[in-house]
Amino acid sequence: QVQLVQSGAEVKKPGASVTVSCKASGYTFTSYYMHWVRQAPGQGPEWMGVINPSGGTTKYAVKFQGRVTMTRDTSTTTVDMQLSSLRSEDTAVYYCARGIVVNAPPGSFGFDPWGQGTLVTVSS
Amino acid sequence: QSALTQPASVSGSPRQSITISCTGTSSDVGNYNLVSWYQHHPDRAPKLIIYEGSERPSGVSSRFSGSKSGNTASLTISGLQAEDEAYYYCCSYAGLSTWVFGGGTKLTVL
Numbered sequence: 001q002v003q004l005v006q007s008g009a010e011v012k013k014p015g016a017s018v019t020v021s022c023k024a025s026g027y028t029f030t031s032y033y034m035h036w037v038r039q040a041p042g043q044g045p046e047w048m049g050v051i052n053p054s055g056g057t058t059k060y061a062v063k064f065q066g067r068v069t070m071t072r073d074t075s076t077t078t079v080d081m082q083l084s085s086l087r088s089e090d091t092a093v094y095y096c097a098r099g100i101v102v103n104a105p106p107g108s109f110g111f112d113p114w115g116q117g118t119l120v121t122v123s124s
Numbered sequence: 125q126s127a128l129t130q131p132a133s134v135s136g137s138p139r140q141s142i143t144i145s146c147t148g149t150s151s152d153v154g155n156y157n158l159v160s161w162y163q164h165h166p167d168r169a170p171k172l173i174i175y176e177g178s179e180r181p182s183g184v185s186s187r188f189s190g191s192k193s194g195n196t197a198s199l200t201i202s203g204l205q206a207e208d209e210a211y212y213y214c215c216s217y218a219g220l221s222t223w224v225f226g227g228g229t230k231l232t233v234l
Contacts, residue, residue: 044225046127047225059222
């Protein structure tokens with residue numbers, strides 16, 4: 001079955017960087033977009049960006065441009081999300097979520113499935 | 125992009141129906157019929173329950189339905205069950221390969 005398994009919880013100091021990994025299985029990795037979504041405590045989800053695992057192209061939310069980098073490794077079917085210059089407001093659960101099949105109309109379908117989430121805590 | 129607006133909480137009794145609204149703008153909800161809804165139980169991954177405004181993924185109960193009017197999308201849950209108690213989030217495509225989520229609604233089954 002389609003499964004997304006994320007790396008474990010992280011604790012980081014302000015100013016540091018964090019990398020969260022998402023290993024995909026159960027489908028053709030390069031055929032579907034992968035999104036990253038975060039949810040801070042008590043808030044709604046926030047879309048961070050998307051990567052095309054086929055070519056590695058990315059699109060980031062304006063809010064995160066310059067601080068986020070999404071990469072993929074087709075040999076291990078893993079997508080990584082690195083967030084730099086961390087601040088306390090970045091404390092959140094970070095999710096990867098599979099999007100639509102590559103080359104389908106953007107926005108169609110939805111995010112399914114989601115990874116189990118990775119808690120990133122930023123604290124001095 | 126501003127987050128879509130959802131009521132913070134709704135409640136209903138078993139077997140009743142409830143509706144959760146999701147208000148955006150003419151740049152997102154109003155411009156595309158591409159709203160999705162997610163059910164999120166604490167300590168579980170969010171689950172897609174409605175996509176493209178009113179479509180249900182395979183395996184999702186027909187008690188869940190979606191609609192849209194203007195800049196507002198809605199999720200209706202009929203025949204409420206205890207297991208429906210969860211957080212519900214809407215999400216809209218906002219153009220140029222970007223998406224925007226709602227702030228979430230906590231559904232309490234009384």
